[in-house]
Amino acid sequence: QTITVHKPKVTLFKDNDKTINSTKSIGSRVVKPFQQIIKVDDINLEEGNFSILNLKNNRTLFSAQNVTIQLDDIAISEETLKLKIPFTYKKYAFNCDSLFYKTDDGYQIKSNKIATTNVGIDIEQFSMVSLYNRRQFVNQLPKEKDLYTLKADKISVKNMDWGFKEEVFFFKTNQILMSQMDANIYRSKMPEDDLSIKPLYNKLLRELPFALKVDTLTIANSKLVYEEEKTFEKGAGKLEFTSFNLQATDINSGFQQTKLPDVVIAIDCKFMKTSPMKVDWRFNPMDKSDGFSIKGRILNFETGRLAVFTKPYLNATTKGTFDQVYFNFAGNDNEASGDFALKYHDLKIKLYQKKNRDKESKLKTWIGNLLLQNDSDGELIENEVSVERIKEKSFFNYFWRCIAEGMKKTLI
Secondary structure, eight states: OEEEEESOEEEEEESSSSOOOHHHIIIIIIOOOOSSOEEEEEEEEEEEEEEEEETTTOOEEEEEEEEEEEEEEEEEOTTGGGSSSSSBOSEEEEEESEEEEEOTTSEEEEESOEEEETTEEEEEEEEEEESSOHHHHHHTOSBOOOEEEEEEEEEEEEEEEEEEETTEEEEEEEEEEEEEEEEEEEEESSSBOOOSOOOOHHHHHHTOSSEEEEEEEEEEEEEEEEEEESOTTTOEEEEEEEEEEEEEEEEEOOTTOSOOOOEEEEEEEEETTTEEEEEEEEEOTTOTTOOEEEEEEEEEEEGGGGHHHHHHHHSEEEEEEEEEEEEEEEEOSSEEEEEEEEEEEEEEEEEBOSSOTTSBOHHHHHHHHHHSOOOOTTOOEEEEEEEEOOTTSOHHHHHHHHHHHHHHHHHO
16 A cells, blocks of 8 residues: 655666666666556655766766655556556655756756646756856867856746657646746857757747647746857956846647747846846747747947947947837848837947057047947937848847847948
């Protein structure tokens, strides 16, 4: 009827750092095929400690501390051992005080308390951090690649349903909530360009090889920072989005689907810590042209705050205020077009010498300000823009080029 295991300590020693194939391990290494059915009403595991160590260097690849597991109505048979999950159950509960996992691509994932049942997950103090510092990461890259650092106070998944149907994984949930996230995306421009085609989000969801359904994804009270760096000596240009709140609805994969609702994303944040910014973004995974629309606004932006980005990349800084910025673009995998509007005042530019980047080039600055229209005279200046997509670049590069084209048409 009941099996209870109290304070187990389980260590698996592996001969490399690669992820374990759990089905193969359980099916062929741990449990030999059963000739009869084993059935237990309840299995309880209390205060367990689990770890996986590399046999050669004793490095921890995975650990979970103070683990409590409850499985109800578990059954193992010769038939279940052939499945992805080699046993059946009615419901389960899993809790632990801390978890550590080293991924194959050089990240370490940590969390404090985890509580999960077959209908939901709550995770506290989650982090995903690279095992390499930025210089080490860049020096071992054959081509450009982003480095991610992700932390979150809490992640919750509500009304969850997951498993395998005919050996194919599926995951469904009413809501995923991530609160007080701190996300950093770092890209070095020193390695060789990655010239592979970058699919837009329509295609990424459309071609997922499993069933995914997330009714609502919410990111609350968070921070997102994007950094680009040409050389270690010049430092990284930085874009910051604080007080970041996002709600996305109807996130579905195209697996075995013919029709899906649009993914609708609403973002409300502060750009460079002070300027209110709102974005509304929409696309449909089943649209094979990868069509999308994105519109929004930024208010009261002091352009000098972009010095951390414009100085390393453009060798220039600006002063002045963008009172109102509006954009409304629609596009697909080939081109995007739409409207851009800008109201601004007291705009000035300062250009620096190539050899001494801390010293102003007065001649270039004078010419630049001569060409620049430094004031919109209290008017909202509107322009139409059109941009062809560079398919080796990301969606966000595509979006930024639409904004840059609008600014160029307005200011020069």
